[in-house]
């Protein structure tokens with residue numbers, strides 16, 4: 001069987017911090033403080049996957065019909081072990097978290113009276129997926145659980161339990177009318193996108209079981225950031241993680257975990273595979289076969305997950321990497337809050353929600369409300385002009401920034417960001433007003449128009465993430 005071969009990392013790795021930039025291909029003038037959105041491919045991983053691209057082109061038939069399938073089976077085995085799945089055949093690759101979560105949510109057989117519960121902090125497009133599903137027959141309800149920061153883990157857990165109990169009361173009323181018990185499916189983030197916050201997702205999954213609710217865990221940010229994953233123990237009904245974020249795989253690499261007991265619930269891969277067998281004719285699951293081939297695509301990113309694990313082992317392994325990133329997130333977050341004269345979202349709670357992403361309040365007057373144009377202005381002023389960029393979001397009546405700490409980060413980056421943000425915020429208040437009076441032109445169209453007229457109009461403006 002073909003094995004994944006990555007170059008031996010026999011030299012000493014660079015030190016964590018700016019030295020580590022040697023292992024990445026960043027523009028030397030750019031300070032990447034938003035690893036959380038798109039991930040970043042280490043150059044040793046980019047090197048390690050080159051031979052697979054060569055193989056794919058040397059003999060496309062051989063690569064796609066034999067070699068890549070064998071290699072990806074080996075990688076799946078390694079990844080299943082890494083996330084603590086009980087069986088390798090419970091884990092398949094999908095291109096990204098959106099793909100995996102859409103596959104699950106759209107493939108569930110929805111019936112009248114069912115409920116698909118999401119959260120106010122569910123990732124935007126996944127919450128839209130839930131809304132879309134509730135907009136089409138048989139129109140499952142889309143109730144929303146609310147999490148407002150600052151809060152505590154125990155408060156979230158208690159609220160989650162009472163929320164699911166209230167959904168169960170609604171279900172009992174529907175069951176009386178329908179003559180059958182509708183199902184409840186809950187989408188839970190392991191680590192919320194914005195605010196970047198680790199949720200007590202294992203406890204939330206456990207409560208789902210107690211309340212007879214299916215759990216679909218959006219773990220887009222988990223692998224590579226959350227230590228010692230043990231899916232067999234956490235036992236969610238479905239779980240999806242992006243390897244191209246914190247694990248350092250090439251983009252378009254995610255894992256979909258479906259325990260054996262649920263593999264018949266997921267009737268088909270999306271796109272439908274030639275391996276699809278109608279549930280009427282199927283005896284047993286062919287989950288893996290369906291996901292092994294469901295359309296021609298670049299399969300090398302899946303192989304890159306294994307190369308990423310080798311790279312991470314070379315850096316010192318998961319605990320060493322994450323201890324560094326976590327320390328920088330906390331120290332950097334505090335320093336940024338000090339420069340901005342604001343606060344970190346969970347400082348008072350002892351950083352219980354913080355792994356490697358830290359959320360710091362933006363120094364705006366409270367009158368400045370949620371407006372896409374403000375987000376766009378930050379992109380223009382920081383990403384394009386100042387070449388430093390964290391994510392921005394509006395939560396609980398305030399603007400916040402979410403900064404990612406990575407192996408190349410230093411507290412100094414947060415200091416540079418702080419100075420750049422002070423300037424950007426001042427300009428934004430001047431341009432947009434402080435929100436206390438009738439706003440000048442701040443619609444998305446006006447902002448885009450304004451950006452198009454800047455000296456940087458050759459830069460593409462991305463409207464997402």
Ligand SMILES: Cc1ncc(COP(=O)(O)O)c(C=O)c1O
Pocket residue numbers: 036037096097098099123126189191192193218220221242
């Ligand atoms: C929590 C969460 N879920 C899902 C996604 C979607 O990931 P992708 O764009 O790779 O599908 C993201 C992306 O940032 C995310 O943060």
